[in-house]
Amino acid sequence: MKIGLLGTGFGRAHAAVYASHPDVEKVVVFGRTPAKLQPLAEQFGFTATTDVDEIYGDPDIGLVDVCLPTPLHAEYAVRAMEAGKDVLCELPLAASMDEAQRVLEAQHATGRQAFVDLFARFSPVNEYVLKAIADGTYGQLRTWETETRTALLWEGYDLRLDSLAMDALHADLDLFATALGRPDSVSAHGVEGTWRGSAGEAVLTYPGGVLARCAASALMPKSYGMSGGSRVVFAEGVLETEFTGGAEGQGRTVLVEYTDAGRHTVDLPERDTYAAVVDHVLACLAGKETSRVTPESALDGLRLTLDVRQRLTARE
Missing domain, CATH: 3.30.360.10 (Dihydrodipicolinate Reductase; domain 2)
Structure with a gap:
């Protein structure tokens, strides 16, 4: 699996999981601030980019992990699915119910899988x-x-x-x-x-x-x-x-x-809940498990x- 990781804030928690995961071959991390992006990429051996289009346009990336500020979650999740990629969205799914509905509609229209990081x-x-x-x-x-x-x-x-x-x-x-x-x-x-x-x-x-x-x-x-x-x-x-x-x-x-x-x-x-979510998402993408963190399940x-x-x- 090749991952596109968006965000250098809370994305650090996910970065640590991907860096040690045996099923993750490559991670490209996007950040808007080079001073934050470069140390994170170097720490975990990831490829870094300040151009998010590089991630959406990379045919080898199968999963986009959205760890951007909450108001951006729906926009970047929808764009990932429209680019033919599955998406893991940091919680909450969206900043409004209308935006959450956009994610559901994009999932239905594209046939891609979407997951919400409901680690608790x-x-x-x-x-x-x-x-x-x-x-x-x-x-x-x-x-x-x-x-x-x-x-x-x-x-x-x-x-x-x-x-x-x-x-x-x-x-x-x-x-x-x-x-x-x-x-x-x-x-x-x-x-x-x-x-x-x-x-x-x-x-x-x-x-x-x-x-x-x-x-x-x-x-x-x-x-x-x-x-x-x-x-x-x-x-x-x-x-x-x-x-x-x-x-x-x-x-x-x-x-x-x-x-x-x-x-x-x-x-x-003992269980690292962030790692457990990633394990679950990758297992779902491999057809081995049924999702416990669908966007629908996050609505209530x-x-x-x-x-x-x-x-x-x-x-x-």
């Missing part, structure tokens, strides 16, 4: 939580809270409230949408100022008295990196998770179970995230 779905911890909810392992779900705290790790990229919703809350909101469907109500509030970064949270209510809360802060100092976790409260137990990470990927995640029998750390396999989570963004950014 591949976390063993999240898989365990989703199964516990679906199976009623600990009885009825009562509350589900998630929190992400991060420094501004990507040079030149701020996280104001509009982008905080799309880039920091979206993965967890997609899990809420996947497990619980559409909420009965959504409220959200946040804070931003003349300083960089922001913080915000959304509170969702679901049938049966279930409450979900999703919070994120991009007000941490550079030394903080990224961390967070979740607390899922059931009628007969509690699951708590904790994770650490940084600009180039997610670190370790721990899951602890609390029941009347006591406290127990759940033994789960995107719709919820856009709803939260609208509330976070609303001015009185």
